[in-house]
Structure formats: structure tokens, C-alpha cells
Amino acid sequence: MNDAGRFRLPGDKPPLLVLVGPTAIGKTGLSIELAKRYGCEIISGDSMQVYRGMDIGTAKITREEMQGVPHHMVDICEPDYPFSVAEFQERVRQLILDIGSRGAIPFIVGGTGLYIESICYDFQFTDVGSDEEFRQEQRQYLEEHGPEALHARLAERDPGSAARLHANDTRRVIRALEVLHLTGRTLTEQLAGQTKESPYNLCLTGLTMDRDILYNRIEARIDKMMELGLVEEVKGLLARGITRSHISMQGLGYKEIAAYLDNEMSLPEAVRLLKRDTRHFAKRQLSWFRHMKDINWIEIPEHAKVSRILHKFHEILAGKFEGVTEYIGEHEYPQI
Incomplete structure (x- = not known):
């Protein structure tokens, strides 16, 4: 059963399905089943999966796991390329048009909040320029005092950005400080001032689960990454000249x-x-996701059957779009 092309939409806005949730919650497997059912092409909303050769550490979907579902924004640049949210937004806007022109439904799946929200609500990114002397001052402070001290400096001036950025993500920490220095406004203020009207007929679903269960899944995933050869993957990147200063290596x-x-x-x-x-x-x-509006939350129990989650997703979709047919498919799927 496939509902592609049967959604009756109010107005002229194109449909956009979005699935968000924290790492290791099971978005990948669920998204494949949803894409097959509703005739979707998947757009990765992960800021790290754009890099070729960075597979294990990003938990990148394999060709076999895709099961023939088209995937976009995966393996599109080399690890020494400074990929940005503005470029993500530009590429994905065009992808949404291209996918719709083929009669398929664009389906963003991922966990990088700013990247996904920039598409959902069409954020406007302006080039505020740069101040190399200011950057060098921050790099000097970083070298003398360490990343935690630099992050604390940001926390004093822009607590919202500090909460969003890890202390080791020093390039983005410095950029947040630089934006404040150049504009007199924090990144948090600028993001808060963005229009929260979507240019799409948006169906936004979020996955959540008990914190302890999620943390156990995270630890099990990392153990698996180590077994699969994460050390060798990183060693190979370093041998290719990808340094720790590159954006990709700060993941x-x-x-x-x-x-x-x-x-x-x-x-x-x-x-x-x-x-x-x-x-x-x-x-x-x-x-981040809980501060986004319009999200329909689905609680994932410890031993959830994908079929039950699919049913809940269908109910959300049917409430958003007319013409979504009755859910058919009480199959026995593996656990999410």
C-alpha cells in the first residue's frame, strides 16, 4: 500500500515530512519503512553524514539498509570541506522541489536541530562578515586557557548558543562570539527573531524515549562502533591529512x-x-526539538515494534493531510 500522490493539501504549499529525535533512538530503521509506505525520498538532516569516508562514527546508513529508498545529502563532500548550515539549506530547498517534481514526498530525517529547523521555517542567513583579528584573539585565548574556558566565555555572553554547542566545537564557539562582536546581537537572539512560518505543508514528528533506555542504547551503539573499526577509520582520516582543526573532525x-x-x-x-x-x-x-513548534511526539517504549510506531505515524499523517488512506499493514517488523 502506498499513499504517494494521494495527499490532498490545502493551498499551494508542497508537503514535507520530517522525523527528528536524538541519536540512537531508531530513526533510520523507522524512516525506511515510512518511506516505502508513503513513496518518500529521504533527505538526511545530519550535519556529519555529508562527509565521505566518515561512516562508522556517524552511524551512516549503508546501501543495503536503504532497501532501494533514495537518500540525499549523504556522502556529498570530502572531510576537509567546511560544510555549513547555509549550504545545507540551499541544497535541500532545491531537493524538495526536485523530489516533488518526481511525484514523491520529500522526507527529512535527522538530528541536527538548526539544520532541520532552517528548512522547516525557511530561516534567513545573512553574511555578517568576519574579523580575522578578533578570531585570532579567541584562538590565542583558546590555546592559553583551553576549550572549556572559551566555552565559558561564550556562556557569559550568549547562554543559548553555549547550551547548543559543545566546548570542543571550538570553531563554532568562536564564530558565535564573532557574530556577537560584529553585530551586537547574539546568535540566539537572531535565531529567535526568525519567522516561524513554514513554506511547506509540514508534518513534523519527533521520537522520544525514557532517558535511561536511550543512554543504554547510546552506549551499546558506541561499543558497536568500536567493534566495527572506529579507531581505524579515524586513523585513516588523519593519514589523509584531515586534521583535528577541520570541522568534520570535531564531530x-x-x-x-x-x-x-x-x-x-x-x-x-x-x-x-x-x-x-x-x-x-x-x-x-x-x-532543541522541544523548543520547536508543531512537533507531534511519539514515545518509543523499550521493546517497541515498528508496526505500532508506523500506526501512530499514520494517525498523525492522516490528521494533517486529507486523502491518506486507512492504515493497512499489521506486519511483524523487527524492534525499533
């Missing part, structure tokens, strides 16, 4: 393992930090 999994490979800590300590930082990241993801 979770890469910065911790790179520190281990540079003899700054033991491997068990790197894994411990990775698990801790990923738990913190999941908490920040949930905090």
Missing part, C-alpha cells in the same frame, strides 16, 4: 579517538568521554 567519535591517537589519553578514557559526550549531545538534541 562526536572523531575528536575523542583523534585525541587518543595523538597520545593525549588512553583508549578506554577516549571511549568513556565519547559515551559521556554523546549522552550530553542527545540531551541537547531533545532540548
Whole structure:
């Protein structure tokens, strides 16, 4: 059964399905089943999966796992490329038009809050310029006092951005400070001032689950990453000349393992930090999504059957769009 092309929409806005949730909650498997049922093409809303050769640490979907469902915004640039939210927005806007022209439904799936919200509500990003002297001052402060001190400086001036950014994401921390320096307004204020009207007929669904269960899933996923060869993946990137200063290498999994490979800590300590930082990241993801409007939340129990979650998603979709046929498909899917 497939509902593609049967949605009757009010007005002229094109449909856009969006599925968000914290890392390790099960978005990938669920999104495939939803895409097959509703005739969707998936757009990754993950800021790290754009990089080629960074597969294990990003939990990137494999070709086999895609099951023939078209995926976009995966493996589109090299790890030394400074990919940005503005470029993501520009590319995805066009993708949504292209997918719709093929009679399919665009379906954004991911966990990078700013990237996804920039599409849902058509944020306007203006080029405020740069101040290299100011940047150098911040880099000097970073070198003398460390990332936590630099992050604390941001927390004093822009608590919202500090809550969103990890201390080790020093490039974005410096950029947030620079934007405030250049404009007199924090990034948080600028984001809050964005129009929250969507240019799309938006069906936005979020997944959540008990915090302890989610944290156990995160730790199990990281153990699996280590078994699959995360250390070798990071070692290979470093050997190619991808340095720790590149944006891609500041992602979770890469910065911790790179520190281990540079003899700054033991491997068990790197894994411990990775698990801790990923738990913190999941908490920040949930905090971001809960401040977004229009989200229909689905609670995922510990041993959820995908068929039950599909049914709940269908109810949300049927409430948003006319012409969505009665749910058919009480199959036995694996657990999410």
C-alpha cells in the first residue's frame, strides 16, 4: 500500500515530512519503512553524514539498509570541506522541489536541530562578515586557557548558543562570539527573531524515549562502533591529512579517538568521554526539538515494534493531510 500522490493539501504549499529525535533512538530503521509506505525520498538532516569516508562514527546508513529508498545529502563532500548550515539549506530547498517534481514526498530525517529547523521555517542567513583579528584573539585565548574556558566565555555572553554547542566545537564557539562582536546581537537572539512560518505543508514528528533506555542504547551503539573499526577509520582520516582543526573532525567519535591517537589519553578514557559526550549531545538534541513548534511526539517504549510506531505515524499523517488512506499493514517488523 502506498499513499504517494494521494495527499490532498490545502493551498499551494508542497508537503514535507520530517522525523527528528536524538541519536540512537531508531530513526533510520523507522524512516525506511515510512518511506516505502508513503513513496518518500529521504533527505538526511545530519550535519556529519555529508562527509565521505566518515561512516562508522556517524552511524551512516549503508546501501543495503536503504532497501532501494533514495537518500540525499549523504556522502556529498570530502572531510576537509567546511560544510555549513547555509549550504545545507540551499541544497535541500532545491531537493524538495526536485523530489516533488518526481511525484514523491520529500522526507527529512535527522538530528541536527538548526539544520532541520532552517528548512522547516525557511530561516534567513545573512553574511555578517568576519574579523580575522578578533578570531585570532579567541584562538590565542583558546590555546592559553583551553576549550572549556572559551566555552565559558561564550556562556557569559550568549547562554543559548553555549547550551547548543559543545566546548570542543571550538570553531563554532568562536564564530558565535564573532557574530556577537560584529553585530551586537547574539546568535540566539537572531535565531529567535526568525519567522516561524513554514513554506511547506509540514508534518513534523519527533521520537522520544525514557532517558535511561536511550543512554543504554547510546552506549551499546558506541561499543558497536568500536567493534566495527572506529579507531581505524579515524586513523585513516588523519593519514589523509584531515586534521583535528577541520570541522568534520570535531564531530562526536572523531575528536575523542583523534585525541587518543595523538597520545593525549588512553583508549578506554577516549571511549568513556565519547559515551559521556554523546549522552550530553542527545540531551541537547531533545532540548532543541522541544523548543520547536508543531512537533507531534511519539514515545518509543523499550521493546517497541515498528508496526505500532508506523500506526501512530499514520494517525498523525492522516490528521494533517486529507486523502491518506486507512492504515493497512499489521506486519511483524523487527524492534525499533
